[in-house]
Structures are given as structure tokens and as C-alpha cells.
Amino acid sequence: MTTRQSPNAPRHDAMIAFDAVACVRGGNVLFEDLSFAVCEGGALLVSGPNGAGKSSLLRLAAGLLDPVAGRISRSATTALTDERAALDPEQSVARALGWWARLDGAPDGAVDAALATLGCTHLAPVPVRLLSTGQRKRAALARTIASGAALWLLDEPANGLDADAIPLLEAAIARHRAAGGAVMVATHIALALPDAQRVALGAAVPA
Numbered sequence: 001m002t003t004r005q006s007p008n009a010p011r012h013d014a015m016i017a018f019d020a021v022a023c024v025r026g027g028n029v030l031f032e033d034l035s036f037a038v039c040e041g042g043a044l045l046v047s048g049p050n051g052a053g054k055s056s057l058l059r060l061a062a063g064l065l066d067p068v069a070g071r072i073s074r075s076a077t078t079a080l081t082d083e084r085a086a087l088d089p090e091q092s093v094a095r096a097l098g099w100w101a102r103l104d105g106a107p108d109g110a111v112d113a114a115l116a117t118l119g120c121t122h123l124a125p126v127p128v129r130l131l132s133t134g135q136r137k138r139a140a141l142a143r144t145i146a147s148g149a150a151l152w153l154l155d156e157p158a159n160g161l162d163a164d165a166i167p168l169l170e171a172a173i174a175r176h177r178a179a180g181g182a183v184m185v186a187t188h189i190a191l192a193l194p195d196a197q198r199v200a201l202g203a204a205v206p207a
């Protein structure tokens with residue numbers, strides 16, 4: 001169930017390290033004794049059946065959940081993309097993303113660049129509430145790309161994307177890693193993540 005690097009010793013150069021982490025939700029142990037470290041340029045691929053705890057793992061990594069045991073050390077800024085796009089439905093895509101970019105302290109032009117990266121510059125003036133499923137996913141991914149965060153936490157990033165968008169996402173991840181960033185990805189859809197570490201979660205058991 002776990003990926004272990006140096007046993008019980010979080011790496012000092014890690015952007016994030018899980019050390020013997022356990023997660024319980026809804027009365028079930030989703031995983032325990034989970035240890036790994038993700039360093040600059042790294043990637044971690046999280047797999048497992050529905051309900052295994054992939055999203056929970058990413059929420060732990062984002063600091064949105066606390067582990068019931070173990071320790072999580074985080075030295076990098078993080079951005080999470082999940083099914084909640086968290087974009088104001090009444091704003092245009094550009095304004096909604098711009099709001100987050102300002103909050104994240106992103107440089108001027110970060111939103112335009114992120115939209116171009118995902119091939120959706122044309123969506124900039126479109127109200128968020130009018131976006132299709134795949135367009136909403138592209139906008140949510142653009143929010144993470146524009147954030148400037150070093151560690152991208154991507155929960156099912158390919159869901160809803162069409163065949164043209166998936167290579168754009170893979171290229172964006174590769175560029176981010178080449179620039180010293182890192183990613184943790186939970187996905188049921190195959191994505192090219194060269195040299196990724198793997199965490200395969202199993203079925204939950206009652207606590």
C-alpha cells in the first residue's frame with residue numbers, strides 16, 4: 001500500500017514528506033503507516049479504487065485534513081485542483097482566475113499564460129456558469145498553473161478533458177517539473193508522468 005524511500009526518515013530536501021501517516025474518515029481506516037517524500041522535479045501518482053482515499057490523501061497534502069497518526073512536513077507552497085473549481089460562477093473566467101491570482105501573488109500575465117497553456121484563451125470572457133464540464137476543468141487547472149505554487153496537487157485532473165487537452169496537461173506538468181516544481185496526481189485516467197513514484201491505496205477497513 002505504501003511507497004517508502006529512506007525508511008522512517010523524511011528527506012530534508014523534500015517539498016512534502018509523509019511519515020507513517022494514517023487517515024481515518026467516516027469510521028474507516030483509509031490508509032496507515034504511509035511514508036513518502038516528493039522532492040523538486042518529482043511526481044507521485046496515487047491510484048486505488050473508488051473510496052480508497054486518494055482525494056483524502058491530497059487533502060492531507062494540502063493541509064485541509066489532519067492525519068490521525070504520523071507527521072506531514074511541507075516546505076513548498078501548494079495548489080489543489082479537485083472537482084470543486086471554486087471559481088465565481090457570475091464572473092468571467094479571466095476575472096475569476098484573476099481574483100485567485102492576486103490572492104496568490106501571481107505575476108501579471110499569469111492567468112493569460114495559464115489559459116494559453118491549456119488551449120483555452122478563448123474562454124477568458126466567458127462567464128464561469130456557462131462553462132462545460134471539460135471547460136470548467138481546464139479553468140480549474142489554469143487556476144493551479146497561474147498560482148505559482150511549487151507543488152501541484154491534482155485530483156482527477158483529466159476527468160472531463162478531451163483528447164486534445166490531455167497532452168496539454170501532460171506538457172504543463174512536465175514543464176513544471178523541469179522548472180523545479182513537483183506534482184501529486186490522483187487519477188483513474190492514464191497520464192504520462194515519467195519516473196513518478198507510485199502509491200497504490202487499497203480498500204478501506206473499519207477503524
Ligand SMILES: Nc1ncnc2c1ncn2[C@@H]1O[C@H](COP(=O)(O)OP(=O)(O)OP(=O)(O)O)[C@@H](O)[C@H]1O
Pocket residue numbers: 025026028030048049050051052053054055056057204
Ligand atoms: N467529509 C467526509 N466525512 C466522512 N467520510 C468521508 C468524507 N469525505 C470522504 N469520506 C469517505 O472517505 C472515503 C474515501 O474518500 P475519497 O474521496 O478520499 O476516496 P477516493 O479514493 O478519492 O475515491 P474516488 O476514486 O471515488 O474519487 C470514502 O468512503 C468517503 O465516503
